[in-house]
Amino acid sequence: MKAGQNHTLTVTRISDYGLYLADQEGQEVLLPNRYVSLADKVGDAVDVFVYHDSEDRLVATRETPLARAGEAAFLKVVDKNLHGAFLDWGLAGKDLFLPNRNQQGGIFAGRSYVVYVYVDDVTGRCVATNKLKSFVNNETLTVRPREEVDLLVASESEIGYRVVIDNRHWGMLYRNQLFRPVQVGDRLRGYVTKITDDHRIDVSLRQPGYAGVQDGADQLLGMLREAGGRLPLGDDSSPEEIHRRTQLSKKAFKRSLGVLLKRGIVAADAEGIKLTKQ
Numbered sequence: 001m002k003a004g005q006n007h008t009l010t011v012t013r014i015s016d017y018g019l020y021l022a023d024q025e026g027q028e029v030l031l032p033n034r035y036v037s038l039a040d041k042v043g044d045a046v047d048v049f050v051y052h053d054s055e056d057r058l059v060a061t062r063e064t065p066l067a068r069a070g071e072a073a074f075l076k077v078v079d080k081n082l083h084g085a086f087l088d089w090g091l092a093g094k095d096l097f098l099p100n101r102n103q104q105g106g107i108f109a110g111r112s113y114v115v116y117v118y119v120d121d122v123t124g125r126c127v128a129t130n131k132l133k134s135f136v137n138n139e140t141l142t143v144r145p146r147e148e149v150d151l152l153v154a155s156e157s158e159i160g161y162r163v164v165i166d167n168r169h170w171g172m173l174y175r176n177q178l179f180r181p182v183q184v185g186d187r188l189r190g191y192v193t194k195i196t197d198d199h200r201i202d203v204s205l206r207q208p209g210y211a212g213v214q215d216g217a218d219q220l221l222g223m224l225r226e227a228g229g230r231l232p233l234g235d236d237s238s239p240e241e242i243h244r245r246t247q248l249s250k251k252a253f254k255r256s257l258g259v260l261l262k263r264g265i266v267a268a269d270a271e272g273i274k275l276t277k278q
Contacts, residue, residue: 001027003051003058004069004119004126011044021046021060031060034092051094052125066090067117069126072136072152072164074185076112087115087128102129112185114154114164138169138199143192151188151203163190163203171201176239179206179219179247206252216248216256221265224275232272 001007001023009021009029018032019040029050040046048060049068066089067073075087078095085107086095098107098115107113107130115128116135129135143149143165151173152164160174161182173182173190182188182205194202206215223246224231233242239250246253257273260266267276 001025001029001050001058002069002119003124004117006047006049006068007060008045008047009060011040011042011046013042019046021048029058029060031062035060035062049091051091053094056123056125061091063091067096067115069117069119071167072114072116072132072154074112074114074152074154074187075128077107077109080107080109085109087113096126096128098128098130102127102131104131114152114185116167132164136164136168136170138201141195141199141201142166142168143195143201145192145195147192148207149190149192149203151186151190153182153184153186153188156184163188165190165192165201165203169201171203173203173205176243176249177204177206177252179216179252181247214259216252217259220246220248220253220256221260224266224273229275230272231274234268234272 007023009023011019012022012028013020018030018036020028021031022028031046031048048062049065050058050060053059066075075089075096077085078088079086084097084099084103087098089096096117113130114132115130116132117126117128118135119125120127149165150167151171153161153173154164155162160172163171163173165171188205190203190205191207192201193204231245233245233253235254242248242250242253248256257266261268264276266273
């Protein structure tokens with residue numbers, strides 16, 4: 001039974017303090033009364049998250065943490081002391097420890113940081129680190145082009161956003177390809193669009209191929225309706241103007257517009273594009 005992970009355990013006995021749950025090897029852990037239902041009974045299978053309490057005992061909860069062991073997350077610092085910082089982990093009464101040795105740069109209470117959660121080899125407890133190099137890197141890739149992936153937005157630059165891919169790799173989400181607002185800390189679904197020879201990964205929020213074009217067409221149609229049926233955009237519009245109004249690249253805009261023109265839903269004239277069907 002490992003800390004920092006979800007387990008499906010069996011209720012073996014009921015005590016004054018809660019339910020005792022056991023794994024297949026017979027190792028028990030307490031599910032405190034505050035997480036117990038009157039419907040729970042011996043023999044039931046229960047899905048729980050297991051971690052160490054303040055007295056270093058394994059304990060179970062039905063709450064869902066903001067990150068499990070082996071995952072990256074954007075967590076807020078709620079307190080600090082001489083030994084490190086404490087992060088809001090999403091568990092009542094239990095914060096996640098970020099030791100001083102795992103800190104990179106200044107860590108301030110009230111701010112949020114991208115961290116990686118792992119089980120400490122010495123204590124067996126879940127701890128956090130914002131020194132991500134050992135856990136998040138592109139040395140050996142586990143993703144491929146066109147694959148759907150999980151993204152955590154880690155930082156912002158002039159060209160876009162650096163993201164953590166599937167809790168394992170670094171990638172780049174380019175600003176000129178975004179069709180919706182994005183900010184650091186967002187967790188998104190995306191797609192690998194390109195992997196270079198030196199293992200740099202580009203990602204997009206839009207699915208490659210026809211499905212992505214269809215998504216763009218649906219988005220553009222929604223914008224037209226919200227704008228009263230007309231947008232002052234067309235093939236001659238600058239990429240900057242198109243992106244400012246639609247959050248689409250010019251290439252994606254033209255493809256999306258082509259779908260709507262072909263269906264006869266919109267028409268183009270000297271003033272831009274307009275709806276022909278509501």
